[in-house]
Amino acid sequence: MTLRSPRFTALCSLIALILLTLNLRAAITGVPPVLGELQDRFGLTGVEAGVLATLPELCLGIFSAVTPALARRIGTEAAITAALLVITTGLLLRVVPAQAALFTGTVLAGAGIATGNVLVPAVIKRAFPHRVGPLTGLAMMLMSVSGAAAAGLAVPLGDLGGWRLALAAWAAPSLIAALAWCPLALHGRKRPPEPPPAHAEQVSLLRSPLAWSITVFMGMTSLMFYTLTAWLPQIMRDHGFSPATAGMMNAVVIIIGIPLGFLVPVVAARLRDQRPLVLGVVTLMAIGLVGLLLAPQAGWVWVAIFGVATGSAFPIALTLLNLRSPTAAITARLSGMAQSGGYLLAATGPLTFGVLHSATGGWKPSIALLLLLVIPELLCGLAAARPGLVTPSPPSPEGHPEHPTEPADTPARPTEADRSR
Template sequence: MVSMTTPSAATRAGHSVFNVSLLIGILLIAANLRAPITSLGPVLTEVQQFFGLTTAAAGLLNALPLLIFACASPLAPWLTRSLGLERALFGALCLIAAGCLIRSSGSYSGLWLGTLLIGTGIAVANVLVVPLVKRDFAHHTSLCVGLYAATMALIAALGSGLAAPLSKIGGYAWKLSLGVWFVLAMAAMLCWWPQLKSSSALAVSQPERKGRSVWLSPIAWQVSMFMALQTVVFYTLIDWFPAMAASAGIGAAQAGAYLFAYQAIAVVANLSTSVAIKRLSDQRLLGFICSLAIVVGVSGLLYAPSQSLVWLLFAGTGAGMSMVTCLTLFGLRARDHHQASALSGMGQCIGYGLGASGPFFAGWLHETWGSWKAPLAVLLVAACLQGFFAVLAGRDRFAN
């Protein structure tokens, strides 16, 4: 009797340890998916002066990762079929590590090539983490996605906060601020290496069913538009709030503190939403609530900018809730991890494509009208539309 029960217990223990190590690996991947980007903004002026970049070139450098996200995301599902999730994610980490090293080399070509590699690696990992979670954490998808999103947001905020202090250390200036993330990428690669030897990684599976493309599915478009509209509002506020605050008489230091609060409360919302999703039969109410929070926040910035901190807390809560809900929907609206990969690729292609255009058009509207009221009014419309698509996407059904 003992000999028969012992192997079973050992198997269960081994399976538990494997899941914990896999989750740690996922969180380390998440830690690499925003910080290499957010660390650029605070030292962008130094980079611009070092290379003699024009304002337009500096703006392109800042926006390039989002554009790469939009272009490269649809290719990630093909990598899943060709290499498997584990190998594709390891390759993405290799690109991020190499990109961080090359970008901080001090050469002009390295600056652009490194940014290209970082953006491509992050784009692939962005798409593939969701189907991995659906496959290996089927009963804890929302919790794992919440931890993943919270880790990504927290390290992104640290990346923004540490960039300027790191640039003052030694004689490395901006190179240290941008190159230090190579260490985090290498740590993630070392942690992820054992996953390449797992049984799931050694057997690259093919989809068991062939349905029509997710690009032809109404629910897939609804999820994608939900993702796109929340991304437009989030990145526009991240990029332009300091200028909006200055026009309302709020100092630069105070505006920076407000932006930190905006991102910090999003982390709390990430975790709380992952718990709430498990308690709901579908995600319609959750989509409505997170969209409403953003509507309230943007409305406040439009009509009472002197109370910006309050409105950013509303908007940040809505942004954090929206991100976790969108990422979870990529898994919930798919029948298997292959379809989840395709839906994630579609959603992030559309989402980041529109997200990259948001700050550009906000700047153009401000220049045209000479006020931030027009851009904020457009963001308010976008937030209302988000609510519409979020409710449709929250219905309990599959993409095809």
């Protein structure tokens, strides 16, 4: 295997992809466990602490929208390298003892993570077109593992070296990942310039019903996860479970999702029609919410169901970004649209849930609202999982022989990648 062989290039891309995915959750999940200490150190009010906790999700929504344009302008590898350096800078900036530095660093880390999130499916589509399922599953699993590790190690690291170590420890892995991507970025600059995108790839995805279905489905799955993980411990405490048990329930929801993050994309990629998966996962979510509404004392049963439902739904949505895209370029654009709109939608969930609880004094109205939102999640999920491809081509001038009119979303044709799954 020579340095210029395709197998060596694929191996380098795989290692770089692994290092990238290991740095797309830690900067976010490492903050909540030490949020109380940050409030004391920085003199944050309750509102300011809430803003700090919400900033990452808002950044994911905002910066995901501009990532495809950035990748087209400077190259995918260069954009990922820059994103990892921005994450490193943000993590280091957060240890400066000033509120402005804490919030600015959080925004920078969120911007870098948003860029990486969007480009992971595009990298998989281009570098490993015949391994979409396994590589998406690997990426999801590594994100979950790194996120859980950052959350679990935050307090021990804080006890060992203070809050600065707890926040800055993950700057080292992100810097290592950036260094690993640098050669790929330089290699990408030496490649011949790519031809201009096809006419279909120049048109906005906003015209595609399939793209919108994927966006809403991703947003709803994220909203369910973030809302439940934010409020489930308090719901369980209010129904008689100890604080330690309630916290463990939250951890179990996340832990269940780790193996599912790998297995579900593999299964989804082998199916031509993913609607049975979507129907099963959304049905589980509805069962869990009905159970939490009517029999919260059976908390562990609903926790297990939520773990399976949330741990499967987002991997399905992420896999659909590749399965519904004909090219890597459209994958990047669809990923940017779906993650931008999806995370902005998801950011409204925990806040609305909490406001409704405060206004009514109970949990049932808030849980009932989540149950109601299962309906659009199911409808958009079924539309997104139907076999087909996003082909964002507008109606062509009638009678023009060189630009035949095609529907906005076309049925998928079997490809070699399909047959290899």
